[in-house]
Amino acid sequence: MEDDESCPHHHSISPNYSAESDKTSQNWVEITDSFTESVKDLQLGELLHDELFGLFEAMSAIEMMDPKMDAGMLCNRGARKITSFEQAVTDGLLPLNDLPPTTLLGIIDGTLARLVSWLEGHSLAQTVFTCLYLHRPYAPQDRALKVFCLAVYKLLDVIKDLLHKAMVYEEEDFQPMQYGFHLNPDISEQRMIGMLREVEEELHRKARNKQCEPETQAIFARIKFMRIFLQVLNSLRKEDQQQNSLNDCQRLLQSAIEMLQTMKDTVLLGQGAKEGEEEMACFEPSINQRLLPPTFPRYTKIKKRIEAITHFTEMMERFKVVCKAQGLTTFHQTVELFADFSQSGPCLVSRSALQLVGRNAGSSREALREALRNFCGPHALSSRAIPAARSAADAFLARAARPAGLLLQLSGHNRARQRDKLAMLLEEFALLQEEAERADAACALALGVPPRPHFATWALYHTLRAQALYLLAGFELELYAEHEYYYIYWYLYECIYGWLISTLSRADSLLQEAWNGTAATASAGKGGRRQKPNKAAKRPRPHARDAVRLQALQQLGGGYFKALLGLLREGLLQAPLPGFDRERVRFEHRFNAFTRLPAPPSAAYRDFRSAAQAAGLQGSEALFLSAGRHFAQAGQLLAAGGPTEAALARTSKTNFVLLRLLAAGHRPKIKPTFCFNESRHFPVICLTEGQLTHE
Template identity: 40%
Template sequence: MPCFKPALSFKFQDIARYRFSVLRMEAPYLLVEAYFLSSQEDFQTMIYGFKLATDVTDLRVIGMLKEVEEEVTRKVKGTRVRSGEKRSPEVEQEHELAVALQARIKFFRVFIMALLAFSKKELKAGVEEAKKLIHQALDLLPVIRNSIQLGIEPETQTRENTHPKAPDFPLLMGFEPLVNQRLLPPTFPRYAKIVGRDQAVDYFDALLKRLLSVCDVIHIVGFHFIIDFVSQFSRKCPCVLSRSILQLVILPHNNRKVFGVELVQDILRDAVRSFVLPPAVAARSPLYNNPAVKEMVDALLLHGVRPMSNFLQTFGHNRARQRDKLSQLLEEMANLQDEAEKVDANLHGLMVISEPRRPYKACFGSWVMYHTLRAMMAYILLGFELELYAVHEYHYIYWYLADFLLAWYISTLTRADNMLQEHEAAYMDIPGKGRSNKKKIKKKKVRPLEVELLLSQGLQTLCLGFYKAANGFMLEGKIQRPAREFDSEHVRFEHRFAAFNCIITPPLVQYDQYYQICDLKLFENQPNRATDIYFTAHNLFMKALVIFEKITNSSSED
């Protein structure tokens, strides 16, 4: 960027217009910077005083690119073959170059317009516009890919003038990749390599397809489903730009409303209503019109805006940074848990007065517990993905996940499912009976939490199978343990789960409790004990398979 001279010094106006467009490619930089999702390892936010043509508006830049594109289009039409006319090889080559240049200029313009469309005030209209522009850009990529060979080739670096090697950066006229090397901050050395042109086209193809999937999020209804979408999107390890745009679409930085139209506390209210339908938010409940109840619930939901928004934003970071953010998020969730318990206690007292025959259950506490457990399980599972655990640690990691976290998670889902059915029967409108005496075929109603409950049960069974298998491997010596004088399982256990110290419910499991249940020394002298453990693990794996197949079959029938 600093190698560009002022635009007035250019004789060729097309180059000047293109120069402005390159400088105005700060749009991705601004999108990334707005949500602080970048880390030092995947994005450099400093621009070191580079002037990015801020005096030129985005609309003017798009107009400049359109002018360049029209001029190149005239060149394409002027060199196009006409019926009954033969072209010279020079004219044919000029036509191919013009077509290739036209595709690149148009792609550049459409790509910038798509990025800018995500930032429009009318978010849903902007996303639909961006979707159309992304499809246009994808249609241009085959033309760009097929014309790569028409460009000039970089010089090949040589080692000792004898052995050619692939260059780390292309040596092209007018391009100096190391011009700002002295301006970079003092950090540890990194291997930087500019990818080839084929790889660059592949990257843009993958990026545009990721942005297309981002556009689908505006059709999702419900806070829980939005979190599921963001979590699934994050598992594909997308780039920082697509992660930032996803956050921009869900919570625009200019108004902090979900999809730019609904307050976060309102969508949280709907999420609680769909999860357990508390009497405090049920229209037919006597607590619904109580001003004190409304004030307590509003205060709780307002207090939950920050941790729940941070929960969404956590999945916008790269996978390594997510784990750090989840440990920080758990502290906020602990405070929200305390607030929810106080609200439930106050609502219980009011419920005894208004509906003494109907006991009040911890509705808001169950909802906060559900998200707390999700964050705790995500923290543990990310450790496997990032390969943070040694093999000799697998047994207590899987035990903690299966016997503790997933057990609490299944209990919370079961309790929420029962509360939801009970409250729906008490507070939802019952449809009137029709006059027709014809018997109608009733389709079995799928409960909202049924699939998630089955999925968590299958995951728990699978983790128990892994735990048993790891124990069998350790009994037979197939997993090498560290030397005792240099190792302490107690210290390792506490270190792995130290992030859960701030959570009161569920309480942190102490190592002594685990040791009393799972000490392998109790089974070392028993004959065929490892074989029995392997058989138990096999049965657990088969049981998990049956559960997952049940989920697959039910989803295919729907």
């Protein structure tokens, strides 16, 4: 048990107690004195272990009335003992009028820091509402402080509404509980913006005075930022955003960034901002302790003020990208933007804003229709197609809207959750592939032409992309052991990227075929007789750039597979002990999510072992040499991709140099390491010159 000064009366059952005595009588003995005597040698927090007092009993003892575990117990060992807003006002700790500018700055910056802490997944009770002024937002007589407190309430309400509409948060991202606080004061958004503008204009008049204090300009910047932030969020959370409103957002965002720069320059003017300075009395960490549930509370670390301002600056920059999503017209463009945005590690608010602005438009029937036209040019999507073919195509587009919307929504979740959701999305794509084959057959029958796999090619392409994302996410989340890398890269090399290249090639052929047919029909209409299309007038292949990048990634996969296989054969990678190793079980577990897909067929473990044995017959030096050729070819292909592929090109070149050394007979003294600094998915195999010896 724990020696806890707050619980002096402990009762226990007599040592002579037994199950038989319970049937007749219960002999309770007062042990308070003997207990106190027994534990006097224990320090606070120490436990006494006994064979009848195990881990379960220890946890129960720690939970009872421990301030770290029992949220209902007030820890009264602190220096301050503030229990309510009224008590703090009575004690003179909370001035309500004529606040010094430094105090007001400290309140605003401290509250914004707690707002950022809430947005990073902590509870409102332990972050924003530790500010006592927010418990009575109408109480302050200082106008700027009152309007700021009311604006915080409105901001919390607007952010909650935006996050609930987007629905891309998990329990670790965001805690929606309000703990009894009413977040919707009887003030509309427009009235709140007007109140902030009035205070802003009053402060601006004061700031124009040459003799005004720099704190006045600093307060003006913060109030203006609050007003702009509220306006931007109001625009982004609307269901029917207009292009004009998002253009206005771009202008507002630039003003917000300027205000944040002023805030950053003046953050040290506020009370409690300097390093080692005591926190202001208006922030009481334990004020809401009794509101928390009786479970182990999460440790809440409040953001530093300068870090909070940096967080808001990054958010405003990301909002600029969000506004660009309004202009996207096809599903493929939207997918690329959402994927790139997700890889940049955005905050929850900006992820949610992007979902509201672009998700519905990007997965709409018209966006999918345009994407399919640009991808493989199905005849059934033409306005001149007969009604039966158009009807079959429209039925497929309606069915594709759900997995398309889920794919866009998936990129709004945090990176750790995306992999789990990709596994579920693959089941949707399996059903979509079957629907695509039926749609292709129905369109061919209606048009009276041989079946062409337009819809099936598009569905297969996105299925393969989802599979690649699923496997690569395992590297990003550090799910794989180093001895597992080689069959992950083998699967990417042999199955995923090979199929993707073939699928893009087929889409190119279908698109050229559709264009040639359209050109021939147009020529026949003009001249009265059918003419062959001019070969020189052929459209450029729109998927050529993607195909080159996929060929580079395929070469990277082959290079890693052979390099890692050689390292394993040389004993340079730590492998599990044979008695505990079941590689087949691990292999099937890693690729279990792919077994339900009709295409591509899931690769069996025996296929992998055959490929590994065939490659291993060459010997380690030959494996290293072959892997080096793969990396060299990948580097050449990536170099043509421009500056966007520079990091992967450097990785390929570094690995090529290393493998040439290994192929020449050099061997490291220590086991190699894998550095994922350049790329999250394709590491640099690290061995320095000083670690190599020649046999």
